[in-house]
Amino acid sequence: TQPLPVLPRPFARQSTNIGEHNLSPFAKNREALRQTLKAADKRIYAPPAESPVFLLPGYDGAAEWGGAAADPEAGILYVNSNEMAWILEMEKSEGPSENASPGEAVYTRYCAVCHQKDRGGIAASGYPSLQNLNGRINRQEVMNIVAQGRGMMTGFPQIGQEERDALLAFLFGENEKREVAATTADTHYQLPYKHKGYNKFLDQDGLPAIDPPWGTLHAIDLNEGDYLWSVPLGETPGLTQKDGSPTGTENYGGAVVTQNGLLFIGATKDGYFRVFNKHTGALLWKYKLPAPAFATPAMYQVQGKQYIAIACGGEKLGTEKGNEILAFALE
Numbered sequence: 001t002q003p004l005p006v007l008p009r010p011f012a013r014q015s016t017n018i019g020e021h022n023l024s025p026f027a028k029n030r031e032a033l034r035q036t037l038k039a040a041d042k043r044i045y046a047p048p049a050e051s052p053v054f055l056l057p058g059y060d061g062a063a064e065w066g067g068a069a070a071d072p073e074a075g076i077l078y079v080n081s082n083e084m085a086w087i088l089e090m091e092k093s094e095g096p097s098e099n100a101s102p103g104e105a106v107y108t109r110y111c112a113v114c115h116q117k118d119r120g121g122i123a124a125s126g127y128p129s130l131q132n133l134n135g136r137i138n139r140q141e142v143m144n145i146v147a148q149g150r151g152m153m154t155g156f157p158q159i160g161q162e163e164r165d166a167l168l169a170f171l172f173g174e175n176e177k178r179e180v181a182a183t184t185a186d187t188h189y190q191l192p193y194k195h196k197g198y199n200k201f202l203d204q205d206g207l208p209a210i211d212p213p214w215g216t217l218h219a220i221d222l223n224e225g226d227y228l229w230s231v232p233l234g235e236t237p238g239l240t241q242k243d244g245s246p247t248g249t250e251n252y253g254g255a256v257v258t259q260n261g262l263l264f265i266g267a268t269k270d271g272y273f274r275v276f277n278k279h280t281g282a283l284l285w286k287y288k289l290p291a292p293a294f295a296t297p298a299m300y301q302v303q304g305k306q307y308i309a310i311a312c313g314g315e316k317l318g319t320e321k322g323n324e325i326l327a328f329a330l331e
Helices: 030-039 102-110 139-148 161-171 184-188
Strands: 053-055 069-071 076-082 086-088 090-092 193-195 215-221 226-232 255-257 262-265 272-277 283-288 298-302 305-314 321-330
Touching (some): 102 161
Antiparallel strands (some): 090 193, 262 272, 298 305, 305 321
């Protein structure tokens, strides 16, 4: 394995430290969750298996693609983190059936892990159903998504045009040409096992099944390896922790800091843009965005005036889709 650092201590919880006492206080299906947790392998770097492996940090990690913000003069790192556990599990690979059409073979190879064999998706983990697409979405939009990706989904530019046509025919319930993509299944299913999908460890309401906070923001002194402060990041409507603090939420996107002591961050599922005191972690201001901003803000100056802009794209984590960029002037 990679070396395990002594300092700073992890800014997200580790699977080895999670026990029954860490189950969410809001969960009503605690016994089922307890059984799942008890049966899972919680070792760090546990190998995939047919039995469940408990991943924390999860597939998306703790820190996200937005990266960290830094104060280079003081040597302080500011990083936001997810506290979302996932369950990894393998199963024996059957591959497409002998009578599978070319489109079904392409679907099984590239899509079934996330959207499931029956195309029903995993809504709680952000993977929509692909059933009954007629009337919901047009073929060209699906073609674009397959090639370029959207939201949580990466694009698949490696899929050739003939395979794409076969895939679309399968998804839209059309007759396919049997000769297209005939070898798709043969080249992919030589391995004996396959991944059962990206399944979050959730309660009956689709909330994280471990106790809050579910998203955090930290200031780490890199000179000493100590934490200056750590606070929950984000709020779940109608829920608070026992001490009255917010629950935190999943968050994607980083922060920026200013020399005069401010930290700006969007990132949260609840769709707010927040400003914190970078020295204390105190929340100074928040603003409800037209859609969640899973992006890092951009700070710039025009004619001596400072601005900060952020893209509000939404859509990830089942949130409302957006297409606006908001800019704020700093007084």
